[in-house]
Amino acid sequence: MVFSEFRPLDEKSLVEYIKATPILSSKLGDKFDDLKIKEVGDGNLNFVFIVVNDSGSFVIKQALPYIRCIGESWPMTKERAYFEALVLKEHGRLCPEHVPEVYHFDRTMSLIGMRYLEPPHIILRKGLIAGTEYPLLAEHMSEYMAKTLFFTSLLYLTTTEHKRSVAEFCGNVELCRLTEQVVFSDPYKVSQYNHWTSPYLDRDAEAVREDNVLKVEVAELKSKFCERTQALVHGDLHTGSIMVTHDSTQVIDPEFAFYGPMGFDIGAFIGNLILAFFAQDGHADQVNDRKAYKEWILKTIDDTWTLFYKKFTVLWDAHKDGPGEAYLPGIYNNPELQKLIQAKYMEDLFHDTLGFGSAKMIRRIVGVAHVEDFESIKDAGRRADCERQALEFAKMLLKERRKFKAITEVVSAIKQLQT
Amino acid sequence: MVFSEFRPLDEKSLVEYIKATPILSSKLGDKFDDLKIKEVGDGNLNFVFIVVNDSGSFVIKQALPYIRCIGESWPMTKERAYFEALVLKEHGRLCPEHVPEVYHFDRTMSLIGMRYLEPPHIILRKGLIAGTEYPLLAEHMSEYMAKTLFFTSLLYLTTTEHKRSVAEFCGNVELCRLTEQVVFSDPYKVSQYNHWTSPYLDRDAEAVREDNVLKVEVAELKSKFCERTQALVHGDLHTGSIMVTHDSTQVIDPEFAFYGPMGFDIGAFIGNLILAFFAQDGHADQVNDRKAYKEWILKTIDDTWTLFYKKFTVLWDAHKDGPGEAYLPGIYNNPELQKLIQAKYMEDLFHDTLGFGSAKMIRRIVGVAHVEDFESIKDAGRRADCERQALEFAKMLLKERRKFKAITEVVSAIKQLQT
Numbered sequence: 111m112v113f114s115e116f117r118p119l120d121e122k123s124l125v126e127y128i129k130a131t132p133i134l135s136s137k138l139g140d141k142f143d144d145l146k147i148k149e150v151g152d153g154n155l156n157f158v159f160i161v162v163n164d165s166g167s168f169v170i171k172q173a174l175p176y177i178r179c180i181g182e183s184w185p186m187t188k189e190r191a192y193f194e195a196l197v198l199k200e201h202g203r204l205c206p207e208h209v210p211e212v213y214h215f216d217r218t219m220s221l222i223g224m225r226y227l228e229p230p231h232i233i234l235r236k237g238l239i240a241g242t243e244y245p246l247l248a249e250h251m252s253e254y255m256a257k258t259l260f261f262t263s264l265l266y267l268t269t270t271e272h273k274r275s276v277a278e279f280c281g282n283v284e285l286c287r288l289t290e291q292v293v294f295s296d297p298y299k300v301s302q303y304n305h306w307t308s309p310y311l312d313r314d315a316e317a318v319r320e321d322n323v324l325k326v327e328v329a330e331l332k333s334k335f336c337e338r339t340q341a342l343v344h345g346d347l348h349t350g351s352i353m354v355t356h357d358s359t360q361v362i363d364p365e366f367a368f369y370g371p372m373g374f375d376i377g378a379f380i381g382n383l384i385l386a387f388f389a390q391d392g393h394a395d396q397v398n399d400r401k402a403y404k405e406w407i408l409k410t411i412d413d414t415w416t417l418f419y420k421k422f423t424v425l426w427d428a429h430k431d432g433p434g435e436a437y438l439p440g441i442y443n444n445p446e447l448q449k450l451i452q453a454k455y456m457e458d459l460f461h462d463t464l465g466f467g468s469a470k471m472i473r474r475i476v477g478v479a480h481v482e483d484f485e486s487i488k489d490a491g492r493r494a495d496c497e498r499q500a501l502e503f504a505k506m507l508l509k510e511r512r513k514f515k516a517i518t519e520v521v522s523a524i525k526q527l528q529t
Numbered sequence: 530m531v532f533s534e535f536r537p538l539d540e541k542s543l544v545e546y547i548k549a550t551p552i553l554s555s556k557l558g559d560k561f562d563d564l565k566i567k568e569v570g571d572g573n574l575n576f577v578f579i580v581v582n583d584s585g586s587f588v589i590k591q592a593l594p595y596i597r598c599i600g601e602s603w604p605m606t607k608e609r610a611y612f613e614a615l616v617l618k619e620h621g622r623l624c625p626e627h628v629p630e631v632y633h634f635d636r637t638m639s640l641i642g643m644r645y646l647e648p649p650h651i652i653l654r655k656g657l658i659a660g661t662e663y664p665l666l667a668e669h670m671s672e673y674m675a676k677t678l679f680f681t682s683l684l685y686l687t688t689t690e691h692k693r694s695v696a697e698f699c700g701n702v703e704l705c706r707l708t709e710q711v712v713f714s715d716p717y718k719v720s721q722y723n724h725w726t727s728p729y730l731d732r733d734a735e736a737v738r739e740d741n742v743l744k745v746e747v748a749e750l751k752s753k754f755c756e757r758t759q760a761l762v763h764g765d766l767h768t769g770s771i772m773v774t775h776d777s778t779q780v781i782d783p784e785f786a787f788y789g790p791m792g793f794d795i796g797a798f799i800g801n802l803i804l805a806f807f808a809q810d811g812h813a814d815q816v817n818d819r820k821a822y823k824e825w826i827l828k829t830i831d832d833t834w835t836l837f838y839k840k841f842t843v844l845w846d847a848h849k850d851g852p853g854e855a856y857l858p859g860i861y862n863n864p865e866l867q868k869l870i871q872a873k874y875m876e877d878l879f880h881d882t883l884g885f886g887s888a889k890m891i892r893r894i895v896g897v898a899h900v901e902d903f904e905s906i907k908d909a910g911r912r913a914d915c916e917r918q919a920l921e922f923a924k925m926l927l928k929e930r931r932k933f934k935a936i937t938e939v940v941s942a943i944k945q946l947q948t
Contacts, residue, residue, distance in 0.1 A: 269706050272755070277699035280692040287688050290854065300857035322866045329856060329870055336616035336683055336691070336855070339756045435709065436755070437748060447741045450749055474885055 114512055116188065116219055119172055121147045124159055127221075129168075133214045133257065133395040134223050141166030152283055155186070155365070168213055173365070177288075188286060191220035191437055193282040194365035198224065200342065201258045201364065208254040208359050209511075225362050227353045234359075235349040235482055238386040239393060241403045248413035251352070251379055256421035259372045262342035264436040276339045279368045286368050293473045294332035302334065303478035307420065310494030314501055315476045326509050331465050339369035347378040349386060351482070375460025381467030381504070383411050385474060385483050387487035387524065392487030404528075408521050415463070415517040423452055455493035461511050464520065468508035471501065475501045503527060533608065535638055536800055538591055540566045543578055546640075547589075552633045555640050558584030564904065572785070574605070577934050586647065587632055592639040592784070595923035596707075605703060610639035612701040613784035617643065619761065620677045620783065627673040627778050646772045646779050653778075654768040657805040657814060658905055660822045667777035667832035670771070675840035677803055678791045681761035683855040685848055695758045698787045703785050705755075708764065712892045714749035729913030733920055734895040738807040746927050750884050758788035768805060769900070776847055792881025795837060800886030800923070802830050804902050805894060806943065807919035811906030823947075834882070834936040842871055880930050882937065887927035894920045922946060 119127060123146060128134045135476035138145065143431055144163045159170040173191040177184040195215040202209035214223030237244065251422065264272050294302055298319055306315045318324065344351070345366030353360045387407045390400040430448065431439045442448055474481045475497045483499075487493035507514075516521055539708030543566060547553045557564065557691060563582045570577035574596055580588040593612040596603040614634040621628035630714070657664065665804055683691050715723055725734045737743065764785030772779045806826045811820040849867065851860045861867055893900045894916045903919075906912035922943065926933075933939055 218783050242783075259628050265753075269709060273699040274704040277696040280696035280699075283689050285690040286692070287854075292690060295857055296862060299857065322863075322869060323862055325866060326873060329861070330873070333683075333855065336688060337758045339758060416791060436752060438714055438718065440720075441714060441744055442748070443718070444741075447744060448747050450741060454749070456671070456744060508715075 113219060114324075116175075118174055119170070119219075120222070120368070121149065121159070123172060124161070125218075126134065128161065131214060131216075131223075134161075134168060134170075137166040137168050137213065138163050139298065141165055144214070150203055155190075158420070159254055162226065167226040168223050169210075169226045171224065185382070186288065188220035188287050188366040190282065191215075191222060191287070192217055193279065193367055194363070195222050196278075197342065197364040197367040198222070198342070200262070201344070204261045205257040206255050208361055210360050210362060216481035226452040227358075227362075230351045230355050230359065231360065232348055232355075234354045235382070235386070237354055238349060238383075238407070239389070239483055239486055241390075241393065241398060241400060243406050244354050244356065244359070244410075246360060247354065248359060248417055250409045251264070252414050252417035252421055254359070255347075255362055255372075255376055255418055255484075256425060257381070259341045259343070259375065260422055260425045260429075262369075263340055263372070265426055266434040266435050266436055268434060269435050271433075272339070274437075275342065276369045279342065279429075282366075282368050285345070289366055290332065290336065292478050293469055294328055294335065297473045297477040298328060301478075304476060305480075306476045306492040307432045307484075307490055307497055310491060311476070311497060311501075314498055315483075318472065318476055318505070319503075321505070323363070323509055326504055327465070330467060331462075331469055334371045336464065337375060338371045341369065341372045343368060343372065343375045344369045344378075345370065345374070347355075347375045348381070348382040348481075349483075350382075352379075369461050371466070373459055374463075374466045376415070376459070376463040377466030377468075378412060378470050380411055380463060381470040382474075382481070383407055384467065384503070385471055385481055385500055387411075388503070389481075389483035389487065389494050392484070392489075392492050392496045397399045408524060412517050412521050415460070419456055423456065426452060436515035460514070460517075464514060468504040469502055472508070475504075499527060533636060535594075537576065538578070538589070538638075538640070539594055540568065540578070543580070543589060544637075550625065550635075550642075553580075553587060553777055556585040556587050556632065557582050562586055563873075574609075574816070576893040581645065585893060586643050586645040588645045590641045590643065593627045605707065607639035609701065609704050609784040610634075610641060610883040611636050612698065612704070612786055613782070614641050615697075616731070616761065616763070616786040617641070619681070620673075620780070623680045627780055627781050629781060631889075646777075646781075647695040649774050650772040650777065650779065651774075652769055653771040653773045654801070654805070655903055657768060657802075657826070658808070658902055660809075660812065660817060662822070662825050663773050663778070664774065665775065665776060665777060667829045667836055671833050671836035671840055673778070673780055673815070674766075674791075674795055674798070674837055675844060678760045678762070678794065679841055679844045679848075680786075682759055682791070683853055684835060684845055685851060685853040687852050688854050690852075691758070691854075695788045698761065701785075701787050701848055704764070704785045705789075708785055709751065709755065712745055712898050714890055715752065715935075716892045716896040717747060720897075723895060724897070724899075725895045726903075726909055726913040726916055729910060730895070730920075733917055735897055737891065737920075740924070743924055743926055746884070747888060750841075750881075750888055750927075753790045753881065754793060754885075757790045760788065760791045761786060762789045762791065762794045763797075764789065766794045767801040767900075767903075768798070769801075771798075772864070790822060790881050790885070791884075792878055793885045795834070795878070795884030797889050799830055799833060799882060800889040801893075801900070802826055802833070803886065803943065804890055804900055804919055807915050807922070808900075808906065811903065811908075812909050815828060827943060831936050831940050834879070838875055839938075842875065845871060866921050876934075879933070879936075883885035883926055883930035883933060887923040887930070890919055890923035891927070894923075918946060 146162045148160045149303045150160055157172045175188045176182045177186045210225040211223045255329055344364045345368055387404055390404050394400040405490045442451055480522040484493055484497050533630045555693045565581045567579045569579055576591045580587055592607040594607045602718055617631045628648045629644035631643045763783045764787055806823055809823050813819040903912055903916050
């Protein structure tokens with residue numbers, strides 16, 4: 111241990127820390143004269159340092175005991191770094207292709223040393239704003255979600271393993287509470303942290319707060335979020351938690367991870383793709399009308415669920431005689447029955463996905479934390495038009511989600527809004 | 530600590546133990562010459578000693594590291610005594626009228642010292658077999674269930690308290706696994722432990738194992754049992770876990786307690802009342818045709834749910850501005866909305882109750898552990914007739930539960946079978 115108690119690092123003390131930590135120091139060939147350190151934490155919560163020299167590189171992520179974007183007035187346990195490291199390792203074991211490797215974890219310092227995702231890796235959200243296509247995105251994300259969700263659920267785990275892991279992640283309660291507040295509560299009531307494109311959306315925000323049917327549905331989703339320990343979910347799987355290149359997709363920042371409903375992850379990803387879709391009209395110009403790009407986003411939404419469905423059920427079939435205790439082979443012992451239970455499970459998961467995805471969209475328009483997809487549209491009136499369309503779609507989808515039977519129907523519903 | 534490591538007590542070593550334990554010894558006025566000790570553990574799992582003298586009394590319950598009724602071939606953690614003591618204290622705090630007081634707990638010895646429920650207290654199941662009416666039963670049980678379930682749910686607890694308690698009770702995993710096996714798994718597959726009134730019900734047991742629709746529904750219930758941390762449930766709330774007199778109702782044996790779906794408790798109680806109902810024809814004779822008694826059982830079923838509904842929603846209304854984080858007052862802020870969310874919550878709970886109640890009935894007829902209600906019917910053919918009727922009703926109710934909107938409809942459906 112370099113420091114015996116927690117202290118926030120700066121670029122100078124970080125060098126001292128690295129020198130005293132062999133696993134990190136060796137990544138740099140134990141050379142420090144050509145060291146480049148850059149603080150890039152543009153997220154809401156943490157310090158992130160990129161450390162590079164000619165011999166190697168890594169990222170240092172340090173959690174602070176408050177929410178960085180709001181400041182010390184909103185305290186937040188730095189123990190979240192412990193859960194983040196735990197999940198990076200667990201999800202990394204299950205899907206090493208799409209999770210950066212952890213080199214080092216220091217609980218006292220709430221500090222993780224991990225792979226530096228070198229350029230041209232960029233945050234997916236920025237790529238979506240720029241209008242860049244990622245042909246492997248749906249393939250990769252469906253792979254990541256299928257593996258991490260399947261293998262941490264009772265479809266694969268024994269009850270004993272499941273309850274042990276559930277108990278451990280109950281410790282990440284502060285981050286769960288933050289999600290409860292910003293996703294399921296604040297957007298539906300008057301809250302000092304809420305904001306929106308005013309005055310354009312004043313009436314829209316009010317309508318959300320006065321929509322009884324919507325609030326009943328949100329309560330059901332919140333109850334699942336708080337009470338259903340279906341799998342070890344990432345917990346914050348929006349397009350800002352994914353780094354991409356043309357060939358690579360890497361999921362980062364799982365500090366909100368806990369045992370929750372699978373649909374919360376799948377919905378976060380798909381919901382944020384839908385937000386990206388509705389933001390495109392705000393980015394269109396005479397050079398690029400974004401029409402082709404919008405088609406690509408819709409195709410990616412379709413492919414993501416379709417491929418997820420396929421990969422997840424393939425894993426299920428492959429492990430149906432495995433350790434998982436949800437559906438014992440002695441009971442679910444014929445192909446017809448196997449089909450029935452999968453169809454039911456996947457339909458429920460689809461509806462959860464649409465519900466959580468919608469809730470994640472709504473909160474990004476009228477809640478505390480907005481998305482760059484919309485924020486980067488300079489003209490407020492134009493931005494509000496995009497946001498309103500997204501908001502109306504999300505409200506409809508949340509309320510009517512059980513009527514949708516296939517992802518193609520969701521995509522069609524989005525398209526209809528555009529004509 | 531009297532013994533530094535676990536040992537099963539007999540009547541002799543028990544005296545030694547009591548003498549060395551002031552809290553127990555003092556209950557007896559520290560006198561041991563007139564001591565009467567009787568082992569009465571007729572349950573499936575533990576030793577139970579009644580200890581009485583002229584000055585006082587108590588019960589000593591000791592868990593053994595295996596299931597008593599099956600023997601050392603079926604090991605079962607004695608740590609269950611820890612969870613039992615924990616729940617007795619917690620439920621006792623919430624509803625002291627209907628939970629016996631704990632005087633002493635010794636984790637090393639897996640031993641609980643608690644109130645002796647003196648005669649004429651008897652096990653409710655025996656009273657139901659004898660045809661005894663308990664006019665306060667529905668009132669008392671609805672009170673117990675409303676209080677213990679409401680106050681341990683997110684309707685009253687903060688997320689922080691809830692997750693802390695969920696994590697603790699994840700430790701009772703071995704008992705949860707036992708329930709999973711005997712309630713949700715074994716009855717639906719070939720298992721060495723299953724038995725039934727053979728040969729009469731051979732075909733019926735086979736039909737259960739071959740019923741795809743039933744097995745899909747049971748999977749959904751099992752998933753809720755394993756994954757939904759709705760409240761701190763008793764976990765084994767059948768009519769053998771309740772002691773009664775004309776005026777008193779006391780809930781015992783919560784060693785299966787964990788954070789699970791509320792309907793598992795309410796269903797266990799109501800399901801076992803329905804079993805008692807269907808057993809009555811086997812107990813009818815020329816002196817007593819049991820017709821009036823059957824009416825009383827149906828009335829008790831109706832009253833139990835009706836009173837539970839009332840008491841539970843009264844608690845909810847009283848604490849709607851309290852610490853519970855499920856429905857924040859800032860969001861669910863008008864009477865119409867409050868009505869909507871309660872109606873939805875209670876309808877879901879009703880359907881869970883019917884589902885779990887049915888599953889508990891089925892397992893008592895074709896699974897490992899049967900009920901004295903039926904077992905005490907000497908004539909096997911007559912017994913099988915009663916059991917078949919209960920089994921058919923349970924299968925129907927489990928599959929069709931979502932069509933039932935009120936407890937009166939359930940009671941009517943039972944009555945129709947009798948004509």
